[in-house]
Amino acid sequence: MEQVALHELTAAYALDALDADERREYENHLRRCERCRGDLRSLQEAAAMLAFATEPVAPPASLRDRIVARATSEGRKVVPLRPRWVYSLSGPVAAVAACAAIGLGLWATSLSHSLDQERRKTAVIDEGARVVALKGTRGRLFVSSSGKASLVLAKVPPAGKSETYEVWVVKASGSKPVRAGLFSGGRKREIVSVDERVPHGGKVMVTRERSGGVDAPQSKPLFSAQA
Amino acid sequence: MRHDFAHLSDEALIALVERAEEGALAELYDRFGRPAFSLAFRMLRDHALAEDAVQEAFLTVWRNASKFVPERSKASTWVLTMVHHRAVDLVRREERRRADSLEGVPEGADDSTEDTVWLRFERERVQAALRTLPDQQREAIELAYYGGFTQAQLADRLGEPLGTIKSRMFTGLSRLREVLVQPNSEQELWNKSPSTS
Numbered sequence: 001m002e003q004v005a006l007h008e009l010t011a012a013y014a015l016d017a018l019d020a021d022e023r024r025e026y027e028n029h030l031r032r033c034e035r036c037r038g039d040l041r042s043l044q045e046a047a048a049m050l051a052f053a054t055e056p057v058a059p060p061a062s063l064r065d066r067i068v069a070r071a072t073s074e075g076r077k078v079v080p081l082r083p084r085w086v087y088s089l090s091g092p093v094a095a096v097a098a099c100a101a102i103g104l105g106l107w108a109t110s111l112s113h114s115l116d117q118e119r120r121k122t123a124v125i126d127e128g129a130r131v132v133a134l135k136g137t138r139g140r141l142f143v144s145s146s147g148k149a150s151l152v153l154a155k156v157p158p159a160g161k162s163e164t165y166e167v168w169v170v171k172a173s174g175s176k177p178v179r180a181g182l183f184s185g186g187r188k189r190e191i192v193s194v195d196e197r198v199p200h201g202g203k204v205m206v207t208r209e210r211s212g213g214v215d216a217p218q219s220k221p222l223f224s225a226q227a
Numbered sequence: 228m229r230h231d232f233a234h235l236s237d238e239a240l241i242a243l244v245e246r247a248e249e250g251a252l253a254e255l256y257d258r259f260g261r262p263a264f265s266l267a268f269r270m271l272r273d274h275a276l277a278e279d280a281v282q283e284a285f286l287t288v289w290r291n292a293s294k295f296v297p298e299r300s301k302a303s304t305w306v307l308t309m310v311h312h313r314a315v316d317l318v319r320r321e322e323r324r325r326a327d328s329l330e331g332v333p334e335g336a337d338d339s340t341e342d343t344v345w346l347r348f349e350r351e352r353v354q355a356a357l358r359t360l361p362d363q364q365r366e367a368i369e370l371a372y373y374g375g376f377t378q379a380q381l382a383d384r385l386g387e388p389l390g391t392i393k394s395r396m397f398t399g400l401s402r403l404r405e406v407l408v409q410p411n412s413e414q415e416l417w418n419k420s421p422s423t424s
Contacts, residue, residue, distance in 0.1 A: 011397040016315045017371035017378045041300055046404035048307040050372050051266040052346065053353035059264035059281060060274075067282050068253050071289040148320070 010036055014043040020195040024179065136223030141204050143227045147197035149204060151190075151225075158186030162211045165222075169196040170203040177205070182213045198227045237302035245292035252289055259303060260285075261346060263310040269373055270314040271321070280317055284310040311372070318375035356406040364399030367392055 006029040012018050013026050030036050132141045139153035151167065159165050165185055168177035180196040198204055205224035207217045232240060232254035240258075243251035263284065267277035287309050295305055357365055370376050370384070378396065382389040 008393055008397060011400040012371070012378045012393060014400060015368065015371040015396060016311055017376065017381070017396065019377045019379065022377075037299070041298075042404050042408050043400055044300055044308060045304045045408050046400055047372060048304040048311070049349070049353050049403070049407045050357075050368070051262045051307045051311070052349040053357060054262070054265040054269040054350075054373070056261065056346065056350070057265045057268040057277075059260055059278065063264070063278055063281060064253065064256050064260060067256060067285045068249050070282070070286055071252050072249050074286070074289070 007033070007036055007039075010039050011043055014040060014047040016047075020180075021178070130227060132225045132227060134223045134225045136221070139223070141198075141225040141227065143198050147199055147202075149194040149198040149227070151192040151194060151204065151206070153190040153192065156185040156187070156190055159184050159208055159211075163208055164211050164213055165206050166209045166213045166217070167192060167194055168205050168207065168217055168221075169194060169198055170205065171196075171199055172202065177217055179213065179215065180204070200227060202227050237306075238297050241288070241292050241295045241302050241305070244289060245295075252285065255288065255302075255306065256285060259306050259310075262349075263307060266307065266310055267314045270311075270318050270375055276317055276321075277314075280314040281310060284313045287313070315375045353407060356403050359406065360399050360402055364395045364402070367395040368399045368403070371396060 006026055009018065009022065009026045013023065018026060030040065130143045132143070133139075134141060134151070134153070137153060137156060139151060139156075141149060141151055143149040149169075156165070164182045166182050167180040169180045170177050178196050180194045181192060183190060183192045194204060203224060203226050205217075205221035207219045207221055209218055232243070232251055235243070235251075235254070237255070237258065240251045240255050244255065260281065263281045264277055267280040268274065271277050271280060284306070288306055295302065300308070357369075360368070366385075367381060370381055371378070376384065378389060378392050381387075382392045385392065
């Protein structure tokens with residue numbers, strides 16, 4: 001997309017009205033464009049003001065305590081993920097994890113139970129969700145009937161200092177892989193939400209790339225699964 | 228505990244959150260928890276989901292306070308943006324909610340006596356600003372921000388070209404900025420750190 005067109009996306013970005021691809025493209029542009037950064041600051045401020053215009057609804061008194069208790073128990077934890085990425089970690093991922101409990105047999109029953117409640121709440125994974133084994137590593141791909149997908153991986157080695165794992169979705173055979181998220185590996189269990197919908201017959205693959213990710217895969221897929 | 232923090236600016240609170248001061252996080256919640264919850268509830272129409280959105284947003288603030296850059300945004304903007312991101316993520320997963328119209332927000336769901344003067348003032352100010360927009364601009368902004376629709380979905384839903392939707396959002400939000408955002412607020416932030424409460 002040309003620069004002018006990207007600049008015009010500032011308002012939509014401030015309103016959170018971009019899809020994952022547009023957002024990534026705009027954020028890349030933002031790093032290079034001082035004018036957009038300046039514009040974004042005030043447009044984002046205006047957008048956030050809209051929160052104040054809503055009808056007031058009081059949160060339950062317990063919410064404050066719960067937040068503080070959770071924060072306290074976490075202590076200071078550095079989350080090695082990109083901010084937008086962090087936000088998307090609990091809903092469908094948790095739901096998918098409920099399936100993972102069955103799929104991998106790794107999860108404690110109590111955890112599975114609470115995640116199951118989460119699943120009912122978000123209603124993301126339906127009965128028709130498909131589970132596919134990954135080629136190249138221990139893990140599963142979960143795809144809901146609407147195409148929302150997550151990867152559950154076991155013991156993927158850390159990506160390396162200036163490297164990252166990048167997830168790709170190939171929507172149809174022969175089509176260009178679409179960026180679908182980054183993760184850093186090194187955990188006993190990794191749950192990665194796939195940022196792109198995975199159509200029936202679509203393929204999800206993971207490559208190792210330079211840190212920050214790339215626009216097209218530069219290396220051979222390490223593992224993959226066909227939905 | 229909160230008395231220790233009440234006199235601090237929002238930005239100073241985030242700096243303390245970065246140093247893992249739970250009291251600072253609690254104070255931040257006391258300042259923005261209500262608008263945050265009202266926003267999440269407006270978007271999600273569900274108490275449990277709204278609680279989830281607010282909790283995750285504040286925990287994201289807790290975990291990522293070091294990423295807050297004062298010259299890029301006000302602290303209040305940053306916190307509410309987190310809440311909005313989180314609620315958008317949830318609303319986009321909840322297909323059935325997407326179809327909901329924006330009517331049907333329960334009236335008087337709050338006892339406004341508890342509402343602070345400041346929040347009431349802000350609400351009236353922003354609502355008045357929204358009313359000054361042409362209907363089509365207001366519609367695009369409200370559906371995007373409260374409805375969680377992407378620009379492409381909006382174009383689809385409203386049967387308009389994408390370019391039209393983009394320009395409505397841009398013109399409308401720029402107009403809101405003129406009315407709501409202090410022109411020199413960026414400068415102000417650097418000269419002093421005023422408390423918003």
